[in-house]
Amino acid sequence: MGTSNDHNASPPPLLEDLKVTIHNSSMIFPSKPIERKSLFLxxxxxxLTFDVETVHFFGAHKDFPPHVVNDVFKSALEDALVVYDFLGGRLKMNFDTKRLEMDCNPEGAGFVVASSDYNLDQIGDLDYPNPAFAQLVPKNKGFLKEGDAPLCVAQVTSFKCGGFAIGISTSHTIFDGLSFKTFLDNIASIAAKKPLAVTPCHDRHLLAARSPPHVTFAHPEMLNLSNIPTSCPESNIFEASTEQLDFKVFKLTSKDIIKLKQEAINSIDGPTTTRVTGFNVITAHIWRCKALSCDNNDPNRSSTILYAVDIRARLDPPLPKSYTGNAVLTAYATAKCKEIQTWPFVKLVEMVCEGATRMSDEYARSIIDWGEINKGFPNGEVLVSSWWRLGFEQVDYPWGKPKYCCPVVYHRKDIILLFPPIDGGGDRVSIIVALPPKEMEKFYGLFYKFLA
Structure with missing residues (x-):
């Protein structure tokens, strides 16, 4: 376990302004003609109609100063707009089918060249969620045509030291974490003038609903908007919050994770099939901290945790590993707060484990069919999204692997992100949490109390 000094250390001072200057904003287009078509979603x-913004930091490289990276990365993106022919297109509503689609057209992606007045080592801990990192991704997608919304915009920001950051904003409709990692691997291969790392599979009909749709489970983890009175505000877990939020990174060492596993194992009473894995104990630990830190301290209140499960290998037949679209669904576990507080820890781990085990081919197809019949979205108190093992930091560009990759801090208090630490560090994990100040204070206290 980390020392108490590690746990109670004050957050590092954060630069509020990275002094970024935009030098050029332009649209880039496929390097070869593409077929105009509509792509099923x-x-x-x-x-998942919101944007995902990530920043990838790189140290100085004598053969790839930032101005060279600008040209190489821009050229690679232009080639990628051919391989990923939807990437330069736009989302549109098909009024005949009443479905959202991607219009594969050559309208293009966005590309921004910028610089910062700082050296890379002056902007603070890269793995601490500094809201100022938002300056490293394009602020306004419609920078050339008002109201335009490209599906992908990239920004290369150079630092005084010769290091640089590549900020990428993509619509979540086009990639999940695994397919975005494949996209980055392919960009790196194209930039190095090598064959594609993976030939992507764009056939999203593989996850189409059955005809007729057949919902075989209750799906309490989904909120049906048609059942909510119009006078009640809908609470979309993906919506940004307007209230003040504190941001913290909670770091678990490998010893901390072993301690959580041991706590679960020590509370087992009788035979069990529960898999006491790192992810399961971390998710159970987050669940009890989030449930018990809520302002509503009613012991009979139900708390539902959601967590992303990749369904590629769970379907029959399995999806190709190279599937481009979103192949992640939300598993869930639900319990009353008094149960979360009094149950042995292994019971929470068991429920997290059961939620993932529940995600069979039939269960996944049932959720997809549910979405064909109902308008709604995943519904829970908190969603744990793990980027822990995605390997963004392992992508090998011509100028080397990133020093660190991170999401841009966003105002979503109901989504907690798991990320690898800055040095990649084995089984250690960084947990990025955004909560209102009072809840954060309780969450912080519980997080380390349960580790004591």
Missing amino acids: SNIDKV
């Missing part, structure tokens, strides 16, 4: 894709 699955019921998973069409719920």
Whole structure:
């Protein structure tokens, strides 16, 4: 376990302004002609209509100063707009089918060249969620045509030291974490003038609903908007919050994770099939901290945790590993707060484990069919999204692997992200949490109390 000094250390001072200057904003287009067509979006894709913003930091490289990276990366993106022919297109509503689709057209992606007045080592801990990192991704997608919304915009920001950051904003409708990692691998291969690392599979009909749709489970983890009175505000877990939020990174060492596993194992009473894995104990630990830190301290209140499960290998037949779209669904576990507080820890781990085990081919197809019939989205108190093992930091560009990759901090208090630490560090994990100040204070206290 980390020392108490590690746990109670004050957050590092954060630069509020990275002094970024935009030098050029332009649209880039496919390097070869592409076929104009409409691309089907699955019921998973069409719920995820928000943008995902990531920043990838690189140290100085004598053969690839930032101005060279600008040209090489821009050229690689232009070639990628051919391989990923939807990437330069736009989302549109098909009024005949009443479905959201991707219009594969050559309208293009966005590309921004910028610089910062700082050296890379002056902007603070890269793995601490500094809201100022938002300056490293394009602020306005419609920078050339008002109201335009490209599906992908990239920004290369150079630092005084010769290091640089590549900020990428993509619509979540087009990639999940695994397919975005494949996209980055392919960009790196194209930039190095090598064959594609993976030939992507763009056939999203593989996750189409059955005809007729057949919902075989209750799906309490989904909120049906048609059942909510119009006078009640809908609470979309993906919506940004307007209230003040504190941001913290909670770091678990390998010893901390072993301690959580041991706590679960020590509370087992009788035979069990529960898999006491790192992810399961971390998710159970987050669940009890989030449930018990809520302002509503009613012991009979139900708390539902959601967590992303990749369904590629769970379907029959399995999806190709190279599937481009969103192939992640939300598993869930639900319990009353008094149960979360009094149950042995292994019971929470068991429920997290059961939620993932529940995600069979039939269960996944049932959720997809549910989305064909109902308008709604995943519904829970908190969603744990793990980027822990995705390997963004392992992508090998011509100028080397990133020093660190991170999401841009966003105002979503109901989504908690798991990320690898800055040095990649084995089984250690960084947990990025955004909560209102009072809840954060409780969450912080519980997080380390349960580790004591």
